[in-house]
Amino acid sequence: MIPPAALAIHFSIGQAYAWSVFKTPLEKALDISGTASALPFQIAILVLGLSAAFGGTLVERKGPRWAMFVSLVAFSSGFLIASLGVATSQYWLVIFGYGVVGGIGLGIGYISPVSTLMKWFPDRPGMATGTAIMGFGGGALIASPWSSQMLSSFGSDTSGIARTFLVHGLAYAAFMTLGVLLIRVPADGWRPAGWVPREETGKQLVTTANVSAKNAVKTPQFWLLWIVLCMNVTAGIGILQKAAPMIQDFFQDTDAPVSATAAAGFVALLSLANMTGRFVWSSVSDMIGRKNIYRLYLGAGALLYLTILLGKNSSTALFVVAAMVILSFYGGGFATVPAYLKDLFGTYQVGAIHGRLLTAWSVAGVAGPIIVDAVADAGKKSGNSGPGLYAVSFYLMIALLVVGFIANELVRPVNPKFHEPEPVASAEQAAPAEQGEAQDKKDEARDEQGEARDEQDEEGGADGVPAEKAVPAEKGKG
Structure with a gap:
């Protein structure tokens, strides 16, 4: 029941990826620009990374149930505050509610089950983290059509948007309660039946040593991974937060323009790709290694952006498929990075290290939308339309992915001087397992x-x- 508990939280907070459904209605109802309508989402992602970074150690200490409850209260309250803000035409309340308060719920909820799942599945850490994090990527698969339908039923004016936010807040509170009630942590020293951890993995980057969160941030490996995650996220999130209006702009002057309903469907498809990529690619990383899988994310991602640019508005199918694969790499990058951290820094405080690394998401959550929205707004003022609104931003995304690719190539094993002394690691974590191994050896000798x-x-x-x-x-x- 542990994966369903994690999914109850991540499917809920994954609603953030359906924000683009609200962009156009908010712009019309409150008379704001495309850049302004992206602010709640940008602030939410910024606060997500910061709350995960500062709350990571606290989450490790207090446990996943406490973290999930805090996430429930903050995320649901954010929607209720945003509902009040739209109803009273106070847009700053939308930014504060959804962005700041809801962002805290995103950050604490995001990291709440990750460390626990890796403890339940030590033999498949990539698959374990992919199981949880795919829920975050798949949240929009439910939220996008659901939000679109409510806006159609309630109306896309301030009253209709406010009621939609209200329903979201109440419904997600009920659903997230399931995760709070179901989550459990394994007993000390627990491991899957029949599984014996190998002392030598044969993989250069995989360590059996442990590094504390305090020491991890002093290593070049941490900051190289920070760059890798930041570049990969920036390249994907720019499309994701503007997906619905983007596909309409791309094909507005063609014989087959994309309707608002079809655009909402496109958002759902991207969510499906995002979700599937998190589970599939992270599971593949258990077989081929983390460094190799990031070569795929970053290298192939850059080529796909180039494919969209060269194809322009010639084929809707090409655009949709390329965007879906890019988003699968985007999601896969999120799901694989906790296992990458485990390979480099060990299991000791990996949750806290993961929280600190998510500050890269904070930066990307601001940079990606700014690049795409600002370039598009400037293009409109210059009289551009269609694919021309996004050409410059797409070339920038290609450059960022190349930077990430180079950073990934520079990752090397962590210097032993950063490793925790053996007694510390064994006292806090490894002792039960080592005792079990010692007993196994006694049984074999007998x-x-x-x-x-x-x-x-x-x-x-x-x-x-x-x-x-x-x-x-x-x-x-x-």
């Missing part, structure tokens, strides 16, 4: 002694010793 006695008794029986002499050896073996 079995070998029993088998040796069996062989001696069998040889003795052949020389005339009664067969009953073998009974004590059989008991020893058992």
